[in-house]
Amino acid sequence: MDTRGVRGVLFIPAVATLLAVxxxxxxxxxxxxxxxxxxxxxxxxxxxxxxxxxxxxxxGRLLAxxxxxxxxxxxxxxxxxxxxxxxxxxxxxxxWDPSRRIxxxxxxxxxxxxxxxxxxxxxxxxAREALTWSCNTYFAAVGGTLAPxxxxxxxxxxxxxxxxxxxxxxxxxxxxxxxxxxxxxxxxLGVEGILVTxxxxxxxxxxxxxxxxxxPESVAAQVVLAxxxxxxxxxxxxxxxxxxxxxxxxTGTASPAAGTQTHGWFVGWAPSGAASTGLVxxxxxxxxxxxxxxxxxxxxxxxxxAELLAHSPLRKVER
Numbered sequence: 260m261d262t263r264g265v266r267g268v269l270f271i272p273a274v275a276t277l278l279a280v281x282x283x284x285x286x287x288x289x290x291x292x293x294x295x296x297x298x299x300x301x302x303x304x305x306x307x308x309x310x311x312x313x314x315x316x317x318x319g320r321l322l323a324x325x326x327x328x329x330x331x332x333x334x335x336x337x338x339x340x341x342x343x344x345x346x347x348x349x350x351x352x353x354x355w356d357p358s359r360r361i362x363x364x365x366x367x368x369x370x371x372x373x374x375x376x377x378x379x380x381x382x383x384x385x386a387r388e389a390l391t392w393s394c395n396t397y398f399a400a401v402g403g404t405l406a407p408x409x410x411x412x413x414x415x416x417x418x419x420x421x422x423x424x425x426x427x428x429x430x431x432x433x434x435x436x437x438x439x440x441x442x443x444x445x446x447x448l449g450v451e452g453i454l455v456t457x458x459x460x461x462x463x464x465x466x467x468x469x470x471x472x473x474x475p476e477s478v479a480a481q482v483v484l485a486x487x488x489x490x491x492x493x494x495x496x497x498x499x500x501x502x503x504x505x506x507x508x509x510t511g512t513a514s515p516a517a518g519t520q521t522h523g524w525f526v527g528w529a530p531s532g533a534a535s536t537g538l539v540x541x542x543x544x545x546x547x548x549x550x551x552x553x554x555x556x557x558x559x560x561x562x563x564x565a566e567l568l569a570h571s572p573l574r575k576v577e578r
Contacts, residue, residue, distance in 0.1 A: 293572050295323035295546070302550075302567040309563050310551040312425075312461045316468050316528060321425045322546060331429030333551060334454040338511025339393045339495075340524045341449035343483050344463055345401065346386060347470065348413040350479035355401060357386035357482045363396040370441045374399070374448060378495065390486030391494035393510070395448055402447030403440045410446055411436055417466045423458035432459050450513050460526050461549035468528045468547060488531050491561070498561035499525060502568030507531035508548075510557025523552040525560035529573055546573070 295313050302311055303325040310330040313322040324330065349355035360383035365376040378392035389397035405413075411434055414420055422431045432455040437443040445451035455463075471480040487507035491499040496510040508527015514520060526549045548567060550560040568574060 293570070293574075295571060298567050298571040299323040299325050301570040302563050305566045306552065306559075306563045308553055309560070310457045310549075310553075311563070311567065312457050312547075312549045313567075314461050314465050314547045314549075316465055316545045316547055319462075319465060324425075327426055330457040330551065331423070331426035333456055333553075334430055334433065335456075335522050335524075335551065336451070336513035336515070337449040337453060337455050337460060338513035338524055338557065339395075339398075339449055340460060340509050340511035340526050341447060341453070342393065342398050343390060343487055343509055344417050344419065344467060345398075345410070345413055345447050346390060346486075347467060347479050347483045348416075349401065350386070350482060351470075351474075351477065355386070355404070357478060360385050361389070361394075361397045361400050363394050365396075367395050367399060369399060369444050369448075372445065372450070374450065386482050387486045387489065390483065390509075391489035393490070393495040398447055399444040402444035405437070405440075405443040405447070407438050407443075408436050410434070410443060414463075417463040419455055419459050419463035421459070421462075423456070423462050425458055429458065430456060432456065449511060457549045457551040460524070460551075461547050464526045464528060464549070465547045468545075484531075487527060491527055491531070495557065496525060496527070496561045498558050499527065499564045499568070501562065502529075502565035502571075502574065504529050504568040504571065504573045505531040506564070506568060508561070508564065510561050512557040520554055521556055523550075523555040523557045523560040525550045525557060525564040527564070529568055529571075 299311050311325040312330055315322050350357050362383040363376055367374045374395045376395050384394055384397055420432045422429055435452040437446045437452055446453050471484050474480045490496040491506045491508040496508050499506050499508055506527050506529040511524035512521050528547045548564055550563045552560050
């Protein structure tokens with residue numbers, strides 16, 4: 260090396276250091292821009308009509324939303340998103356044996372309504388598998404065991420039937436107490452006799468996440484958590500996994516009446532992790548997300564959820 264260029268030799272590392280600092284600053288700025296409002300804004304571009312709610316599990320604080328006012332005024336049948344709430348409560352109270360297996364022909368008609376299953380042909384399912392594949396036949400059997408008025412008793416602790424506090428002038432869930440086994444079956448399937456808002460459904464799944472975290476060794480927690488993780492990995496809510504963030508969740512599809520336009524739901528929490536990892540520990544970014552599509556199916560809502568998670572602070576942490 261020509262020693263006459265000492266000043267230049269000294270200058271090169273200085274430039275390299277400066278570039279490294281600038282690069283680090285740019286990375287920090289980019290990471291700082293990864294926020295829940297930004298993630299929701301991206302998901303809203305992907306699906307402009309979607310009602311989206313993101314709640315912090317530990318505090319219940321609203322982190323971000325899209326169409327929040329509409330989310331507070333929208334009453335819709337919850338479809339299959341109701342299944343894990345009912346299942347958890349029944350198993351936890353000893354009212355349902357999760358190891359019980361029920362055969363499904365994928366053909367189901369209740370009180371004149373066709374509610375055929377869309378999952379692949381399968382052997383008789385237990386509770387975890389039925390939740391993974393959202394088997395209507397299985398959960399119709401669950402609903403048939405409920406006494407008149409029991410569904411309200413199961414759902415009241417979840418907060419599903421209580422107004423959330425995020426927006427003023429919001430509506431409250433409607434539940435018509437089922438009086439016959441068929442009405443109970445239809446209600447547990449979330450297609451008749453019950454209407455909820457996206458805010459209330461998000462609050463109910465926050466309750467479920469807290470319950471699972473508080474009782475990680477219970478059969479109810481293990482079965483429902485595994486079923487929701489499987490659902491959002493390879494089951495009926497599998498589209499949610501496209502966000503590349505571990506998520507536990509459930510889709511739902513329903514319509515105001517048979518043969519009319521369907522609406523779609525996806526509700527869950529992320530990262531899903533085992534409850535023993537500290538799902539609601541202070542300072543951790545653990546969230547419930549709820550997506551409601553006024554027109555569409557549950558799989559469509561799960562895809563919106565994936566877009567949200569793919570651009571969220573959780574994706575930054577998981578990388």
